[in-house]
Amino acid sequence: MKRRIVYLIACILLVSFASLGLSNLSSKVEAASNDSSIDSQLSDFAKDNGLTKVDPNLIPEDKMMNFNSVEDFEKFIQKDESATLESSVVSTTTSGLSFNVLSASSSSTKTYKTTEYNATGKITAYARVTRKSSKKVSKVKIWSEQSGVIFGITYTPNDSASYYKLNSSKTGGKAYAKGTKLYGANIGGQSVGYIKHVTYTIKF
Structure with missing residues:
Protein backbone atom coordinates (compact mmCIF):
# COMPACT_ATOMS: atom_id res chain seq x y z
CA MET A 1 0.00 0.00 0.00
CA LYS A 2 2.77 2.41 0.98
CA ARG A 3 4.62 1.53 -2.23
CA ARG A 4 1.56 2.41 -4.30
CA ILE A 5 1.20 5.77 -2.54
CA VAL A 6 4.90 6.57 -3.07
CA TYR A 7 4.57 5.47 -6.71
CA LEU A 8 1.51 7.69 -7.24
CA ILE A 9 3.26 10.69 -5.66
CA ALA A 10 6.33 10.12 -7.84
CA CYS A 11 4.13 9.93 -10.95
CA ILE A 12 2.31 13.14 -10.01
CA LEU A 13 5.61 14.96 -9.45
CA LEU A 14 7.02 13.65 -12.72
CA VAL A 15 3.97 14.80 -14.66
CA SER A 16 4.11 18.22 -12.94
CA PHE A 17 7.78 18.73 -13.80
CA ALA A 18 7.21 17.57 -17.36
CA SER A 19 4.28 19.95 -17.69
CA LEU A 20 6.35 22.81 -16.28
CA GLY A 21 9.19 22.00 -18.68
CA LEU A 22 6.82 21.96 -21.65
CA SER A 23 5.33 25.26 -20.49
CA ASN A 24 8.78 26.88 -20.31
CA LEU A 25 9.70 25.42 -23.67
CA SER A 26 6.45 26.71 -25.14
CA SER A 27 7.17 30.19 -23.74
CA LYS A 28 10.67 30.18 -25.22
CA VAL A 29 9.37 29.03 -28.60
CA GLU A 30 6.68 31.73 -28.51
CA ALA A 31 9.24 34.41 -27.56
CA ALA A 32 11.58 33.29 -30.33
CA SER A 33 8.68 33.36 -32.75
CA ASN A 34 7.78 36.92 -31.69
CA ASP A 35 11.42 38.02 -32.07
CA SER A 36 11.57 36.51 -35.54
CA SER A 37 8.28 38.14 -36.51
CA ILE A 38 9.39 41.63 -35.40
CA ASP A 39 12.77 41.23 -37.13
CA SER A 40 10.99 40.16 -40.29
CA GLN A 41 8.58 43.10 -40.16
CA LEU A 42 11.43 45.58 -39.67
CA SER A 43 13.76 44.07 -42.26
CA ASP A 44 12.57 45.94 -45.36
CA PHE A 45 11.90 49.15 -43.46
CA ALA A 46 15.41 49.11 -41.95
CA LYS A 47 16.98 48.53 -45.36
CA ASP A 48 14.98 51.33 -47.00
CA ASN A 49 15.92 53.78 -44.22
CA GLY A 50 19.62 53.00 -43.94
CA LEU A 51 19.32 51.28 -40.55
Whole structure:
Protein backbone atom coordinates (compact mmCIF):
# COMPACT_ATOMS: atom_id res chain seq x y z
CA MET A 1 0.00 0.00 0.00
CA LYS A 2 2.77 2.41 0.98
CA ARG A 3 4.62 1.53 -2.23
CA ARG A 4 1.56 2.41 -4.30
CA ILE A 5 1.20 5.77 -2.54
CA VAL A 6 4.90 6.57 -3.07
CA TYR A 7 4.57 5.47 -6.71
CA LEU A 8 1.51 7.69 -7.24
CA ILE A 9 3.26 10.69 -5.66
CA ALA A 10 6.33 10.12 -7.84
CA CYS A 11 4.13 9.93 -10.95
CA ILE A 12 2.31 13.14 -10.01
CA LEU A 13 5.61 14.96 -9.45
CA LEU A 14 7.02 13.65 -12.72
CA VAL A 15 3.97 14.80 -14.66
CA SER A 16 4.11 18.22 -12.94
CA PHE A 17 7.78 18.73 -13.80
CA ALA A 18 7.21 17.57 -17.36
CA SER A 19 4.28 19.95 -17.69
CA LEU A 20 6.35 22.81 -16.28
CA GLY A 21 9.19 22.00 -18.68
CA LEU A 22 6.82 21.96 -21.65
CA SER A 23 5.33 25.26 -20.49
CA ASN A 24 8.78 26.88 -20.31
CA LEU A 25 9.70 25.42 -23.67
CA SER A 26 6.45 26.71 -25.14
CA SER A 27 7.17 30.19 -23.74
CA LYS A 28 10.67 30.18 -25.22
CA VAL A 29 9.37 29.03 -28.60
CA GLU A 30 6.68 31.73 -28.51
CA ALA A 31 9.24 34.41 -27.56
CA ALA A 32 11.58 33.29 -30.33
CA SER A 33 8.68 33.36 -32.75
CA ASN A 34 7.78 36.92 -31.69
CA ASP A 35 11.42 38.02 -32.07
CA SER A 36 11.57 36.51 -35.54
CA SER A 37 8.28 38.14 -36.51
CA ILE A 38 9.39 41.63 -35.40
CA ASP A 39 12.77 41.23 -37.13
CA SER A 40 10.99 40.16 -40.29
CA GLN A 41 8.58 43.10 -40.16
CA LEU A 42 11.43 45.58 -39.67
CA SER A 43 13.76 44.07 -42.26
CA ASP A 44 12.57 45.94 -45.36
CA PHE A 45 11.90 49.15 -43.46
CA ALA A 46 15.41 49.11 -41.95
CA LYS A 47 16.98 48.53 -45.36
CA ASP A 48 14.98 51.33 -47.00
CA ASN A 49 15.92 53.78 -44.22
CA GLY A 50 19.62 53.00 -43.94
CA LEU A 51 19.32 51.28 -40.55
CA THR A 52 21.70 48.54 -39.43
CA LYS A 53 20.69 46.18 -36.63
CA VAL A 54 22.87 46.09 -33.51
CA ASP A 55 22.80 44.38 -30.13
CA PRO A 56 20.16 46.22 -28.03
CA ASN A 57 22.30 45.54 -24.94
CA LEU A 58 24.61 48.30 -26.23
CA ILE A 59 21.87 50.83 -25.49
CA PRO A 60 21.40 52.24 -21.95
CA GLU A 61 18.03 51.35 -20.43
CA ASP A 62 17.10 55.00 -20.00
CA LYS A 63 17.59 55.56 -23.73
CA MET A 64 15.08 52.86 -24.74
CA MET A 65 11.59 53.88 -25.88
CA ASN A 66 8.52 51.68 -25.62
CA PHE A 67 6.32 51.01 -28.64
CA ASN A 68 3.21 48.84 -28.87
CA SER A 69 3.84 47.84 -32.47
CA VAL A 70 6.37 47.84 -35.29
CA GLU A 71 4.27 50.49 -37.02
CA ASP A 72 4.64 52.88 -34.07
CA PHE A 73 8.43 52.42 -34.13
CA GLU A 74 8.53 53.06 -37.87
CA LYS A 75 6.53 56.28 -37.42
CA PHE A 76 9.06 57.39 -34.79
CA ILE A 77 11.96 56.85 -37.21
CA GLN A 78 10.14 58.65 -40.02
CA LYS A 79 9.39 61.58 -37.74
CA ASP A 80 13.08 61.80 -36.82
CA GLU A 81 13.95 61.77 -40.53
CA SER A 82 11.78 64.83 -41.07
CA ALA A 83 13.18 66.78 -38.10
CA THR A 84 13.63 70.52 -38.60
CA LEU A 85 17.05 71.72 -39.79
CA GLU A 86 18.16 75.31 -39.25
CA SER A 87 21.37 77.03 -40.34
CA SER A 88 22.97 80.19 -38.96
CA VAL A 89 26.20 82.01 -38.13
CA VAL A 90 27.23 81.58 -34.51
CA SER A 91 30.02 84.12 -34.12
CA THR A 92 32.54 86.29 -35.96
CA THR A 93 36.00 87.37 -34.87
CA THR A 94 38.69 89.40 -36.63
CA SER A 95 42.37 89.24 -35.82
CA GLY A 96 44.62 92.31 -35.68
CA LEU A 97 46.79 93.37 -38.58
CA SER A 98 50.09 91.61 -39.06
CA PHE A 99 52.77 93.79 -40.68
CA ASN A 100 55.94 92.88 -42.50
CA VAL A 101 58.25 94.80 -44.81
CA LEU A 102 56.21 94.13 -47.95
CA SER A 103 52.59 93.87 -46.85
CA ALA A 104 49.96 93.95 -44.15
CA SER A 105 47.54 91.04 -43.69
CA SER A 106 44.64 90.12 -41.45
CA SER A 107 42.22 87.23 -41.06
CA SER A 108 38.71 86.68 -39.80
CA THR A 109 36.99 83.65 -38.32
CA LYS A 110 33.30 82.80 -38.51
CA THR A 111 31.54 79.83 -36.94
CA TYR A 112 28.58 78.45 -38.86
CA LYS A 113 26.14 75.82 -37.66
CA THR A 114 23.31 73.55 -38.75
CA THR A 115 20.93 72.36 -36.03
CA GLU A 116 18.50 69.46 -36.08
CA TYR A 117 15.72 69.85 -33.51
CA ASN A 118 14.16 66.74 -31.96
CA ALA A 119 11.47 67.82 -29.46
CA THR A 120 13.40 68.06 -26.16
CA GLY A 121 16.90 67.88 -27.64
CA LYS A 122 18.99 68.79 -30.65
CA ILE A 123 22.04 67.82 -32.67
CA THR A 124 24.24 70.69 -33.84
CA ALA A 125 27.00 70.54 -36.45
CA TYR A 126 29.59 73.35 -36.58
CA ALA A 127 32.15 74.66 -39.03
CA ARG A 128 34.68 77.24 -37.83
CA VAL A 129 36.05 78.94 -40.93
CA THR A 130 39.12 81.17 -41.07
CA ARG A 131 39.59 83.50 -44.04
CA LYS A 132 42.58 85.59 -45.04
CA SER A 133 42.33 89.26 -45.94
CA SER A 134 41.90 88.09 -49.52
CA LYS A 135 38.61 86.47 -48.36
CA LYS A 136 39.96 83.06 -49.27
CA VAL A 137 39.44 80.21 -46.80
CA SER A 138 42.63 79.14 -45.05
CA LYS A 139 41.28 76.78 -42.39
CA VAL A 140 38.09 74.85 -41.54
CA LYS A 141 37.37 73.00 -38.30
CA ILE A 142 34.29 70.74 -38.17
CA TRP A 143 32.57 69.13 -35.19
CA SER A 144 29.11 68.12 -33.97
CA GLU A 145 27.36 67.36 -30.69
CA GLN A 146 24.08 66.36 -29.08
CA SER A 147 22.51 68.48 -26.36
CA GLY A 148 19.36 68.13 -24.32
CA VAL A 149 17.50 64.83 -24.17
CA ILE A 150 16.49 63.01 -27.34
CA PHE A 151 14.43 60.03 -26.23
CA GLY A 152 15.25 56.83 -28.07
CA ILE A 153 18.30 58.30 -29.82
CA THR A 154 21.95 58.49 -28.83
CA TYR A 155 24.18 60.54 -31.14
CA THR A 156 27.92 59.92 -31.51
CA PRO A 157 29.98 62.37 -33.63
CA ASN A 158 32.59 61.11 -36.05
CA ASP A 159 34.73 64.22 -36.42
CA SER A 160 37.64 62.36 -38.01
CA ALA A 161 35.44 61.41 -40.99
CA SER A 162 34.05 64.93 -41.44
CA TYR A 163 35.30 66.99 -44.38
CA TYR A 164 34.66 70.11 -46.47
CA LYS A 165 34.67 71.27 -50.07
CA LEU A 166 35.49 74.80 -51.26
CA ASN A 167 33.94 76.63 -54.18
CA SER A 168 36.00 77.49 -57.23
CA SER A 169 37.07 80.87 -55.82
CA LYS A 170 37.93 79.25 -52.46
CA THR A 171 35.99 81.94 -50.60
CA GLY A 172 33.30 79.59 -49.30
CA GLY A 173 31.92 76.10 -49.54
CA LYS A 174 30.22 73.35 -47.60
CA ALA A 175 31.29 71.32 -44.57
CA TYR A 176 30.00 67.81 -43.94
CA ALA A 177 29.80 66.70 -40.30
CA LYS A 178 29.59 62.94 -39.88
CA GLY A 179 28.02 61.04 -37.01
CA THR A 180 26.00 58.02 -35.96
CA LYS A 181 22.53 57.77 -34.47
CA LEU A 182 21.79 54.81 -32.21
CA TYR A 183 18.09 53.99 -31.92
CA GLY A 184 16.88 51.88 -28.99
CA ALA A 185 13.35 50.56 -28.62
CA ASN A 186 11.22 48.01 -26.84
CA ILE A 187 8.57 46.79 -29.27
CA GLY A 188 5.86 44.66 -27.74
CA GLY A 189 8.29 43.37 -25.13
CA GLN A 190 11.20 42.78 -27.50
CA SER A 191 14.29 45.01 -27.35
CA VAL A 192 15.78 46.15 -30.65
CA GLY A 193 18.68 48.38 -31.57
CA TYR A 194 19.63 50.06 -34.84
CA ILE A 195 22.33 52.47 -35.98
CA LYS A 196 22.27 54.96 -38.83
CA HIS A 197 25.19 56.93 -40.23
CA VAL A 198 24.20 60.56 -40.77
CA THR A 199 25.77 63.61 -42.41
CA TYR A 200 24.94 67.25 -41.61
CA THR A 201 25.72 69.92 -44.21
CA ILE A 202 26.94 73.34 -43.09
CA LYS A 203 27.15 76.09 -45.71
CA PHE A 204 29.79 78.79 -45.29
